[in-house]
Amino acid sequence: MARGGYAHRAILLVALLLIGGPVQIGISTQYDGTINQQLLSDEPALYPVSIGATQTISLDGSTVNNDFAVEVLSTEPLVDINLNISPSVQVTQSATIWDDDSIWSHSDAQLDGAKQSGAGLALKGVDAVWNFNSGSNGWTFSNSYSARSTLQCGTNGTGGGSIRTYAGSTYATSPVVNLNGLSSVSVHAWVRQGNAGCGEEPDSNENLVFQYKSSSGSWTTFQSYMGATAGGTSTQMNVNLPAVALHATSQIRSYQNTGSGTCCDYWFFDDVFLDIPSSATWISPTIGWASNATFPVSKSVMAPMYIDSYVPAGTRLDWTVLDDNGLEIDGMSGSNNVIPLQFIDIENVDEIRIKFEFNESSAGLIPRIFALSFDGAYKDTLQPTPIDNGWTSKGATYSSSATQFSGFATDNVMSPWYFPDFASNGMVIDGQSTNSQAQIRFDSNDNWTNISLPYTYDLDETLFGFQLQFAALAPADGNMSNFTTWQFEEVEIRMSGGFNPAQPAIDFADDDIYEWGGSDDRVGSWGWQDRFANGENKVEAAAGISGYATTKAWIAKDDLQSLAFVVMAESGTFNTINVVVGSTTVTTRTFSNITNAQVQLNLSELSDLKSELAASTSAVAALGTFFVEVEFEVLGSGNITYAGLSAPYPASLTVDAGPQSPFILAMNSARRGLVPINGIHAIPIPFISSSVGNLEIELVSMNSSSEVILIDSSMEDEPLILTPSQQWMTMHASYQVFS
Incomplete structure (x- = not known):
């Protein structure tokens, strides 16, 4: 040796x-x-x-x-x-989807003019109108003394028909109407007492009354017309129903107490309608880390809430975030389908509610909510215009009435790319489909992999993004010539999200002299950049004379997986967002003077950004990764706040x-x-x-x-x-x- x-x-x-x-x-x-x-x-x-x-x-x-x-x-x-x-x-999220009656009618929810409905989980009622112009419109009669009449003197206007009662004791009962959750409903009707020229005039005690049904099934009179009065003229009934009349099986009915036989004692009513308010609100149960929060979440930066809804032309669906005192949080309101809860000040607010306001169109159309997803969850029920939401069809047909895609043996439909809002290493995907094969890929260059729903991803590797595809499911014999059609209706995604550690280090002597690790606080969570140049998850910037409010962040120079952030204007609005590297504007998004928005770069924008990052000659190193300074610009007014930065990259050392x-x-x-x-x-x-x-x-x-x-x-x-x-x-x- x-x-x-x-x-x-x-x-x-x-x-x-x-x-x-x-x-x-x-x-x-x-x-x-x-x-x-x-x-x-x-x-x-x-x-x-x-x-x-x-x-x-x-x-x-x-x-x-x-x-x-x-x-x-x-x-x-x-x-x-x-x-x-x-x-x-470190998983901190509890992916949650609200999509059934147990939420809409929850004891901690507040309904004012809104109502849950089993058909699509609509949260807004519609007027019930019965004009009897073509039939009895679902009204039922206890005997022949009440029926639809076409006698013109007993009809409001010309033509059509009305309901007539006469002769003796009789009931005319409306169809069931779901008025559950409504706080104010009025009943309107045209009413006429008969006379010698129009049937025959009721005598004393030959009365007509209108009644409502309570949830227990009992009937109570809310309007009376006395037979002793002179007949021959019409009157307009307009009565607000009490709260006891507003429930899931509400009905009204007319009741004539007596009469003198089939010759006599006529009453007519027409154009009955229940006037349900054209706007309504629903306030969610509490979400937060307060000890009494109905839906608890961890005390950390919150993930956005996604709204799966249908908002027809002319209608509005507006949302507002309320603090633990029930007050609106500045800037936290809008009408888009993403609620950026990343702006919540977790040190001063420990629980929130979401208030939704539904506004009917002049044509009577109403907005509807089908699902609310938060804390790492997402649901899409393919409401009208799914193509606008990023779905791509290759031969498949979309039906707006059935809200589903369908296709033949060679057809398929691809989802948008899904990117986690926070660091994630697992997920569960579920959905509803018939004769359809679900497939997944994690890179645009990957081949598709068949999966069975529900599908669990638990490879203990960081999940950066994925795309789904639905195609024909091969028959058992593998002979596609025997295949007919497939359908796909909805998808649910629940992420196992949380946080990577920021500034990890080894310090044997506890003297802040690290034997390994540590980094600038502008690097944020290792492998998942979530901090701006101020070292925080949020940063405020005032719009200057130029109108631009700018901030910066360190973004990984190589192998960036995605980029997203949210912007909010307090006491102002904005219309343009730019992402800039050096002197190059990589992408621009334009809006119509809004107060908040979530920006998620698509694959094309991400490719352009990665090219500019790779070409940059100015970079700093931390924890084995080089970072380039990227600038974000917002053109608007007031105070602009940036938050929700998500810029993941593979990391190890x-x-x-x-x-x-x-x-x-x-x-x-x-x-x-x-x-x-x-x-x-x-x-x-x-x-x-x-x-x-x-x-x-x-x-x-x-x-x-x-x-x-x-x-x-x-x-x-x-x-x-x-x-x-x-x-x-x-x-x-x-x-x-x-x-």
């Missing part, structure tokens, strides 16, 4: 052991001068007990995590180590520390005071971060040395000196060097 450099190596290993041994180690040596050739080794001893192991640890953003430990013989110094470290998602590195010195030093178990030191590696998130750590290799072995050690105090300038201690150690 070559002996060159023996003295240097031995001294270095002794120094490592002295630094890294128990606190009693001293510098008094015993060396017997004998070199035992049988104990020499060409390579340091390798202990594979922990080699190749990968462990996931959770960081809370404030305390040290010592869960990852390296095992080494207690008598030997560690001389080198190789670790692979990568970020991992290798720690390769040798014997003279601060890392190895610190690891050996960390062994002081460790109690060996079966001759093994388990050296904890103290990981920290500035935010919640997980790390995956793989111990690739580790070497300790058998060339220096600790035999014994002790420490003693010096005798006290009257006025010492320092307190000295004497350390003794005996060790043996083999080399």
Whole structure:
């Protein structure tokens, strides 16, 4: 064996052991001068007990995590180590979809003029109108004394018909109308008492009354007309129904109490309608981290809420976010289908409600909500114009009445690209389809992979984005010539989202001198950039004289996976958003003076951005990734706030520390005071971060040395000196060097 450099190596290993041994180690040596050739080794001893192991640890953003430990013989110094470290998602989201009557009529929800309906979960009623021009319009009669009449004197206007009662006791009852959740409904009708020229005039106590039905089924009179009065003239009934009359099986009816026979005592009514307000509101149950929140979520930056709705031309569906006091949050209102909850100030607001206002069109059309998805969820029921929402058909046909795609053997339809709003490593996809094969891909260059719904993605890898496709499901015999048609109706996505750690580091001495990691706070979550140039998740910028409010962010120079952010104007509006790299405007979005918007770059825009980033000659490095400064511009007025930055990129880093590195010195030093178990030191590696998130750590290799072995050690105090300038201690150690 070559002996060159023996003295240097031995001294270095002794120094490592002295630094890294128990606190009693001293510098008094015993060396017997004998070199035992049988104990020499060409390579340091390798202990594979922990080699190749990968462990996931959770960081809370404030305390040290010592869960990852390296095992080494207690008598030997560690001389080198190789670790692979990568970020991992700490799941904080609880993906939630509201899409049924249990939500719309929830005890914590507030309905005012809105109502739930089983048909599409509409939240707004429509006027019930019965003009009897072509039949009885669903009204039923207790006997022949009440019926539809075409006697023109008993009809409002010319032509058509009305309801006539006469002769004796009789009821005419309306169809059932769902008035549940409405706070105000009025009943209108044209009413005429008969006379000699129009049937025959009722006498005293031959009366007509109108009644409503309560939810228990009992009937109560809300309007009466007395037979003792002079007949021959019409009157207009206009009565507000009480709350007890407003329920899911509401009905009204007319009742004539008596009569003198089929010759006599006529009453007529026509053009009956229930006037339901043309606008209505529904306020959601509470969402938040307050102890009494109906739908609890973690206290962290919130994910957006997605609205699956149908808003016909001329109607409006407006939303407003309310704070824990029921007050509107500045700038948090709009009529688009994304509610940017990333703007919620989580330090000052601990729960919210969403208020929706439904406004009917002049033609009587109404907006409808079919699903509300939040905290990492998304649902699409393919309401009219799905092509506008990014769906692409290749031969498939869309039916607006059935709200579904259908096709033959060679047809298919592709979804838009879905990008997580937060770091995600798993998801569940479900949907409704018939004879349809669902497929998925995670890159536009990938081939399609068949999946079965519900489909679970749990590969423990960061999920950056994906696209779905629905096509014909091959018959059991594989003969597509036997195939007829397939249908696809809706899709649900629930992400397992949360956060990667920001500024992960190793700090053995807890002295803010990191042996690994740490980074500029502008880098944000490692592998998932979510902070702007101010180091925060949100940044405010006032529109200057030019009208532009600008901010910047560090975006990964290579392998950017997607880019999204949200913008909100307080006390103003905006109409243009630009994304700029250097002097190049990569993309521009234009709007019509709105107060908030979510921007998600499409694949073409993302490709242009990646080209500009790659060409940039100005970049900074942090945690193994180069970053380029990207500028965001908003043309508008008032105070502009940016939030919801999402710019993921693949991230990992290798720690390769040798014997003279601060890392190895610190690891050996960390062994002081460790109690060996079966001759093994388990050296904890103290990981920290500035935010919640997980790390995956793989111990690739580790070497300790058998060339220096600790035999014994002790420490003693010096005798006290009257006025010492320092307190000295004497350390003794005996060790043996083999080399």
